[in-house]
Amino acid sequence: MKLKASISILVTFFLLTSCVSNKDLTYFGDKGNGDELLAQNIKLNEKPYRVQISDLLSIMIKSSDQKLVAMFQPVASEDGSNNGTSEQSLYFNGFTVSKHGNIEIPTLGKMNVLAYTLTEIEEAIKKKLLEDYFKEEADLFVVVKLAGLRFTVTGEVGNTGIYVLYQDRVNIIEALASSGDITTVGNRKDVLIIRQYPQGQKIHHIDLTSIEAFNSPYYYIKPNDMIYVKPLKQKSLGTGTTLIQSITTIVTVLSLVTSVIVLSRNL
Template sequence: MKFRSFFVLPFLLIFLQSCVSNKRLVYLQESEEINKENQASINALSKPYKIQVNDILYIDIKASDPELVAIFKTSEREGAAGVGNDPGTLYFEGYTVDIHGNIRIPILGELNVLGYTAEEIRKMIEKKLLENYLTESTNLFVTVKLAGLNYSVIGEVANPGSNVLYQERVNILEAIANAGDIPITGNREDVLIIRQYPDGKKIHHVDLTDKNLLQSPYFYILPNDMIYIKPLKQKSWGTGTTGFQTFTTVFSIVSIITSTVLLIQNL
């Protein structure tokens, strides 16, 4: 009896600790605590994004006479069909913000756009064109957008790597879904967001299982964000992530040890 207890109890503890509970897998669960800091940041979510270094802008300039603005078309392809959805095309045909926060536009030369919103840049370009190149009668129409929202997901996801989504806003759940979602071995309770700021990079921790995430300033990702999904300890232990896997592993270990002990006793 003592012999059985000596082996059964430790492995029973391993069995209980190695299984991944359902609570650690469900997104946006109700929480008894309300994060007042996150609630106060709801208004911050509505603020438009301000352009940073290495962002790529799509700028389209139209007028009643297409020949007047033909110089601003980066290629025949863009002029005929609009901006492409290929990140490589966007890199070569868009306007990349250099380390000084500038972009170079024909006729206008260098414009500093660092810290401005897309709407502010649009008004800036319109004003300069009307002052130096075109007139009101040309019916100038300028469009300025981010050339896709670029981000990376690494760690415990089905398809790690860089992604580009062509929409104004992307939340962290959408971003992870586009990377193939988090498998059972991924840690949803402590996801890291590595975000670029004017004074450098910062790391933020978010809990995908907490409903308060919806009011978090990190619910929506920003261009060039890196999302890191850490593995659970169960993966490194190798004992299994489901009850059946853990039972199979523990049963095999117990069987081997028991057989070894019985063999030694019979010698």
């Protein structure tokens, strides 16, 4: 009787601790207040990105006077345009925001861009060019973009590593998808985002199983973010993550226990 009770307790323990619940695997699983309200909340959270220290900017200046434009480009081709679009080219020819919040454009000199939006930087550059170098009829065109949004993903994901997405805005789901998504033993309820600030790094948390994740200030990642996915307890226990795997583990353990009992009785 004691043996049967011990086996029952053992089986119950494995069933309760080994399987990963469907709740733990489902993104945004709980119900919100309706799709329309949710969409409004997401739209409200889509604030323009403001430039930070160490950001890499790509600045393109176009005009009918391309020879004059060449003065403001780090590396110019014969027609006065900057054609480097590879990651390596952007690294050398882009404009890195210094620790004081400045970028330095050839001929124009230093400009403070810290906490400005990309649109505000475009307008400031265009204004300065029109005041000092170009005439209104020069058809001046200025585009400022982030030279790729770089971030790191590590922990329980398909492929850990450093990634660069050439988009103005990247949400955490897109970032995780680029790394092969969270594994079945990854903790979606407490994903860590380590973010850079002028005063240092801070760790933030987001629950991706809740629909409230859309309202989180960390739903959209920022350049140089590090995303860490912690393992679930099932991984540390070394048990199966599905019911079939758990049953296999239980059968293996029971077979081992039975073998030990049989051998001990024959001694």
